[in-house]
Every structure is written in C-alpha cells, then in structure tokens.
Amino acid sequence: MDPKTYKFDTLSLHAGYQPDKNAGSRQVPIYQTTSYLFDDVDHAAALFNLERGGHIYSRISNPTVGVLEERVAALEGGTAAIATSSGMAAIFLAIMTLCESGDHIVASSQVYGGTANLLRLTLPKFGINTTFVKPRDTQGFQKAIQKNTKCIFGELLGNPGNELMNMPEVADIAHNAGIPLMIDSTYQTPYLCKPFDFGADIVVHSLTKWMAGHGSSMAGIIVEGGKFNWMQNDKFPSLTKEYEGYHGLSFAEEFGPVAFTMKARAEGMRDFGPCLSPQNAWNVMQGIETLSVRMEKHCANAEKMVEYLLAHESVAWVSHPSAPDHPDYELAKKILPKGKGSMIAFGIKGGKEAGTAFINNVKLASHLANVGDTRTLVIHPASATHSQMDEATLKFAGLSQDMIRLSVGIEDIEDIKNDFEDGFRAAKKPKLVANK
C-alpha cells in the first residue's frame, strides 16, 4: 500500500489550485484587485480576527498569489509559504519575523551581494548584527553562536564561489543551540534539493531566478518547514508570547507548524508591505509549470560547459560541484543527486583585462546582473555585483579578480561553446579588442 499523493512534476502544474471554485478556469485567474467584499459586518470581523480564512486586502494576501504560495510550499515539502515582491524582500521579511533589536545572526560568508550588504550594513541599523563564517567551516558556525543568536543563515552553494555548506551538519549545530536554520535555496530550486529533507527549517527563494526562469518577473518567497519547535526555549517571544497586535494571540500555540508564516503575514505584510503583484505571481507560475524540464536541461548544459571549460587552454580554473576535482564533489553527490545547478565560476587566464575582453566579446551570452534565466548569462563579479566590496572582503566572500560567473542557459550547447570561443579569442589579445 502506497500513498497516492501527487508527485513533484504534477504538483508543479496543479498544486494550490481548484478550478471548480474559479468558474472552471483551467489556468489560474489573475485576481487584479486590491480588496475583497465582506459578506457582512460579522464576516469582516471574523477575517480581521483570524477566525476564518480568506482575503481582505492584497497587501496581506491575494488569491492568485495564494496559489503560488501553496504551490511552492507543496514543491518544497513545507507547511506554508508567503510570497514577496522580490527575493531580498523575502530575506528581510524572514529575518524581521524572527529577530528583535539586540539579536544576532550567524551567516555564511558566501551569499548574494545584496544579502551580504543587508546583513553587514543595513540590519545593524536595526540592532541586528551578523557574524560571517566561511561555508566549508562547519565548526566555525558552532563557534560563532552567541546567547542572542536567532538563526543560522546560508546559501547551500555559496554565491558565486560554489563552495558547498554541509547543510545536515550545520542544521544539527543550529538545532543543538535551539535556533532554526534558514537556507536561501534560489540556486537549487526544490527540483535539485529540498532543504527541509536535510534539516533546514525556513527556506527562502528569489523566485526571480530559476523558479520563474524566463527573466521576466521579480518575486520572492519564504517557505516554512513546520518542524521547528518555537516553544522549546524563550528565544522567540514574539512567536510564543502573547502578541498585542492580535488580542494577545500566541502564534506558536495557535498555529504550530504554520506559526512563522502566520506571523510573517499578520505582522510583516501588514506593517512592511512587500507584497507580490498577482501578475508577477502568475508569471512565476508559468515558469514553475516547466521547472523540471528546464532544470534538467540547465544542469545537462552546465555539465557539458564544465567539461568544455576544464579542457580549454584559456581557462585557469573551473569551479562547479560536478567537476571531480571540486572539494565538495562527494557531498554534492549526496545533497544534489539530480544535478549540481547551472552556476559555474571560472578563472580566465590573463586576469582582469582578459575577463573584461571576454565579457565584451561574447554575443549570445548576455552580460547582465541576473542568474537563472533560460538564456546564458555572464558577469564579472569583481566589477559588478560585488563591486561595493574592498579587496579583503572580496577575498573573504570567495571572489577573485579573474573570476567570471556563468549562468548556463538552455540554448543549444554548440551555440554557447561557439560564442565562448569568440570571447576567449578576444581575451588572448585584450589590448586590441577590449574597447570594441
């Protein structure tokens, strides 16, 4: 006897949506509205008191966005989710739902540049400070935990150096300290890895990337695992104690495995308002419908590019967990069995000048500040995404001047390679072509 619950590919098309309750519309309708009629005064009060489920105002929730939320929760194996206007909004909302002024975070040093700036420069303005630990330094996470630490935060595959965090071990460290592990799983998507299976408690995504997949729409999401017991200690009073904003409600007591999401919505969406537009939610869902097929092709193309780059005379080094010489090759096989993602970092011989010439002379690969598009993207982090960092911070974040970051698209692999040949040819004589 086996459960006949729907599996991943089916959920990515159907989860969260009931056509019979939407005029039979096969596609998810776009509820382009700000607000929702109350049946009567009693109904209005019931919605505001969280007595009944439903929608009040699209800053708090929206039916189209709600389908996306359930869909991603289903795909991640989470209990609930809350979508936001961008990935950064999701990270900010998650941290603000967890932390008070005076609290502390332990974070991987290899995170997206925006996240690094949020943790390093912006959150201290709110009294929330962060200690950074290199992703491979598992014991370092343990050592960095303080009495006021409220979570460990990391990206599984550090951006952009491709260093893998030992998620199961770091999860144990967090849980022994009575705090949750929060993982930014943007680069993996639930197709490659479900962090909840490896001990994570909260997952955040920039849906802008592979989940939406087509480079068209900004979106983010927080997903709750539902396993973390907020009441095991007194570290999370705003989740466990009486909350003034809702008649003395204790989120953890009343909502248990969905307490975090309920608080993020009731407080964070109400007070900060980083809501996702229904149109963008719909665009993201279009992408998610083909998540499996796209990720398979992204990963296949990436592995072919790794082979190609490893054999190339103009390439100094290649970093991707599918390469046998990658330090995390074995761990990656365990945590990322279906594919290691489509982000490759490589060093170009000739350093910064050669890198600039390469980037200026590829024509198919797009030079821009994004990743996870269906199209192949390239960037030189030291001069773009991470340009606010000084030399030392750059090094700590796992970056170097010769590094090119490549987000492999799903074009024909031969076309990508031919394009790179043009780039490498130009890079050999950077003086002649750099300023074409």
Add this chain to the structure above:
Amino acid sequence: MKFKVNNEEVFASTGGRPFDKNKPLIIFIHGSGLTHMCWVLQTRYFAFHGYSVLALDLPGHGLSEGKSLTSIEDMADWINDVIDAVGFHQASLVGHSQGCLVAVECASRYPNKIKTLSLMGGAGAIPMNPELLALAENSDPKAVDLMMDFAHGPSGHFGGHPVPGLYHLNTGSMLVQSKEIKDTLGVDFRACQNYTNGFEAAKKLDLPTLSILADKDRMCRLKDGKKLADHINGSEVHVIKNCGHMMLLEEADQTLAILKKFILEKYPII
C-alpha cells in the same frame, strides 16, 4: 491555556479569548494523532462570539503532558474530568473522526453533563486497515503519508487551503509528526480498532446531535457516518459536497456555518 487534569498538565486552545467561566462551554476533540490546531477555523469564531472554548490536546498529544490514553472509553472519562477540572457542570462537545467516538461515548456515560453533540467525519466504529495500523505502531512515516492521502478529498489533494499560503497535506503531516508517531497515532489507531461500543452508546443518546459528513470521505465513509446518525434519535445530518475527511479545514467555512447554526439554536448563550 494550561491546567491540570488528574495531576497532569493539559493544554487547550481557548480560541484566542481568555477562558471565561460565565460563558457556555464548548469542547473540541481532535482525531487520531492530531492536535488542537486542526480546529483553528472553528474555535476562534465561537470564542469571539460569546462562548468559552477548549480545543484540547489529548494527553500525550500536542502540548499536553502524559501518555496517550489507550481506549476510547478512557478518553470519554477524561473529557468528563476536563469539564470538572475547569469548574463547569455542563458542556457541548464537538468531535472529529476518533473524536466522534469519544464524544458519543462520553455523552452516553454522562447524559446530564453533555448538552449537545456535533460530530464531523464520524462513524459508529473505525476499524483500521491492518497495514496502516502496523505502520503507525512502528512509527513509520509512511503511516502519516497514507493518512494524509486518505484524509483529504480530491480537491484537498491539490490544495486550496482557506487560509492563504497554507498547504493541507504538509500541514497535517507535520501536526501528526510533532510527537513520536507510535505514541500518538499508533496508540490512537489501536484505540479506534478496539472500540466496539459505538452503536450501543449512540442508541442511548437523547440530546441534540448534529452530523457533518463529506461525500468524498475515505477515512469514515459517508454511509458509515449516516449509519451512526441513524442510531441517534433525531440526529441532524449535513453532507458537504466534493470534500474529504478533513472538512473542518478543507471546507472550513461551510463546516463553521453549519456548526454555528446548530450551536446557536440548541445551545444558546443565555
């Protein structure tokens, strides 16, 4: 709210309002392996509309201490102890699934205390599939997956939770797994399997009774729910369409509307 029953600490949600001894008491009894949280879309309404609400965690479940009770009869007696412990002389009972067995047994044992009975996804007996019972008694997580499959209707399998952003199957699954599976679900399933007094207890009842059933219920089938109702004198029956066993969440609004009408009429605030 936490209080002691037979020297063990018990947790019950009071629906977001302070517990008030001057308001009529409604007790909500959850099903196998679950907790007070499955009632959140019914309890808060009554708590905000003049009732005192206790959505219990049975002993050993959710936030309650102690060991799980091993028979439906013990659970029925324990509900009686709860009513005494909070200083009430009477209460209305609302049960779901296994909670219906408990509520019926309790009402038949304590006819002077129990004023109305509301049964959701109930039956007179809940014989267990032997394989599912064995999996639960061995703490195999597959028991939870199977339970979630059987407990949700075709729509619930897709989602469409009344509370934006929540996903039925995984929320239910985490509720059941908040404690060791064999200590909660395993013990509860065995108690259901062993209980044979349902129809006899039902025949003794003489109080306003409501049955809310669902046409796509695969845990306690519609015909079994109707059979129980047929054994209860004057039982009111409502069938929710295109809904599974978890009607209290899958079709929370419809369930609440039916329950509201029944309770306000048969157990009014004086």
